[in-house]
Amino acid sequence: xxxxxxxxxxxxxxxxxxxxxxxxxxxxxxxxxxxxxxxxxxxxxxxxxxxxxxxxxxxxxxxxxxxxxxxxxxxxxxxxxxxxxxxxxxxxxxxxxxxxxxxxxxxxxxxxxxxxxxxxxxxxxxxxxxxxxxxxxxxxxxxxxxxxxxxxxxxxxxxxxxxxxxxxxxxxxxxxxxxxxxxxxxxxxxxxxxxxxxxxxxxxxxxxxxxxxxxxxxxxxxxxxxxxxxxxxxxxxxxxxxxxxxxxxxxxxxxxxxxxxxxxxxxxxxxxxxxxxxxxxxxxxxxxxxxxxxxxxxxxxxxxxxxxxxxxxxxxxxxxxxxxxxxxxxxxxxxxxxxxxxxxxxxxxx
Numbered sequence: 001x002x003x004x005x006x007x008x009x010x011x012x013x014x015x016x017x018x019x020x021x022x023x024x025x026x027x028x029x030x031x032x033x034x035x036x037x038x039x040x041x042x043x044x045x046x047x048x049x050x051x052x053x054x055x056x057x058x059x060x061x062x063x064x065x066x067x068x069x070x071x072x073x074x075x076x077x078x079x080x081x082x083x084x085x086x087x088x089x090x091x092x093x094x095x096x097x098x099x100x101x102x103x104x105x106x107x108x109x110x111x112x113x114x115x116x117x118x119x120x121x122x123x124x125x126x127x128x129x130x131x132x133x134x135x136x137x138x139x140x141x142x143x144x145x146x147x148x149x150x151x152x153x154x155x156x157x158x159x160x161x162x163x164x165x166x167x168x169x170x171x172x173x174x175x176x177x178x179x180x181x182x183x184x185x186x187x188x189x190x191x192x193x194x195x196x197x198x199x200x201x202x203x204x205x206x207x208x209x210x211x212x213x214x215x216x217x218x219x220x221x222x223x224x225x226x227x228x229x230x231x232x233x234x235x236x237x238x239x240x241x242x243x244x245x246x247x248x249x250x251x252x253x254x255x256x257x258x259x260x261x262x263x264x265x266x267x268x269x270x271x272x273x274x275x276x277x278x279x280x281x282x283x284x285x286x287x288x289x290x291x292x293x294x295x296x297x298x299x300x301x302x303x304x305x306x307x308x309x310x311x312x313x314x315x316x317x318x319x320x321x322x323x324x325x326x327x328x329x330x331x332x333x334x335x336x337x338x339x340x341x342x343x344x345x346x347x348x349x350x
Contacts, residue, residue, distance in 0.1 A: 033300050040252060040304035048251040052244045052312040057320065059240035060087055063127075066233035070123035071115065073223045078113040081331060085324035092321025095279045095314065102128075112332050134238055135271060142268045145261065149294040242267050248309045254301045255292065265291050266309065284310040 064084040071078065090105030106120040143150070224230050246263030249255040255262075266288055273287040274280035285306025292302035 036298075036300040037304045040301055041308075043252065044308065045251045048247050049308065049312045051247050052309075053316045053319075055240050055244045055247065056313060056316040059237050059244065060084065060091070060320070062233045062236045062240065063087055066230060066237070067123060067127060069224060069226050069230050069233070070126055071120065072225055074119055076113070076115050076119070078109055078115060082109070082112050082328070085328045088317070088320040088324040089328070091317045092325070095317065097278070108328065112328065130234060134234060135268070138238065138264065139268050142264055146265060146294075149265075152294070244313065245270070245309050248305065248312055251308060252301060252305060254297055255305055258292075258295055258297075262292065262295050265294065270306075270309070279314065280310055 061084060064080060064087050067087065068078065068080065068083055086105040086108040089108060090101035092101070093104040094101030102121070102124045106117050106124060109115045109120045110117045242260065242263050245266045246258075246260055249258045249263065269287050269291050270280065270284050273283040277283045285303050288306030288309060289299055289302035292305060293299065297305070
């Protein structure tokens, strides 16, 4: 009962947070601007949205194949169809509650492939480590390639308003260095205070165990049997993520000419929004609008584009996840009827 109540409260909190970000963005828009946003949806070429759906499905197919590689050293060879449906159901569950998807997809493999939960969950931790490292590399690439645009954005949207409000100034652009030093000092001070005062608490131990799990996941990378194929799958996943966002640009006239550099920026900053708010609801479109400001896209069109990208990804997950929920027991019914139970370690036959 308490667990269900906690899950309901968590879901309500993240949903409310998303609604708050929607209100935060639209509260200062004029009626004409709101009308322009809705008008954008009428002008969309939805064939590009369908293409984004297809690219999204392929990205999850590559994620499925990559996950299977992680399970091979343990002697498990689950059916590709079952692994794919587990992945999609996991993403569907993640729309509701953080980390529920990781538990769900491992539970599915335990039920239908008889892979011990702790074994598959260890591979999921490894997957998350790889995804985080990949994201950090993309973030670094973005900083290197888009330094000028990011600097101009900080100058116009952050530094100038603060300067006008508080009447302070740093010469020669050194304010960025000062801000970096301030954040670094604040981070180190926070870490010291947390360690000194909370290291005996359950929350601290939970964070410590999480970080230990991430390190263990990184060490497990040395056991991968097909490192080159694993790398190819990882690159394919992130390239398809990039293309999923980029092709949606072609659905509106104002964003039709944007290049892959804009797509990369939306991918990186949009991913941060999804990390902040579960599923990115509310905050993702606002981040895209602010991002496309770097390419002189009007705020209203940028906001509409944010909703289009977010909706294309979310609807794809919902459709594929629901179909997987329906098909998974149906496709495995005949196997269960014939064998009664799976062997401890499965060998894929199809």
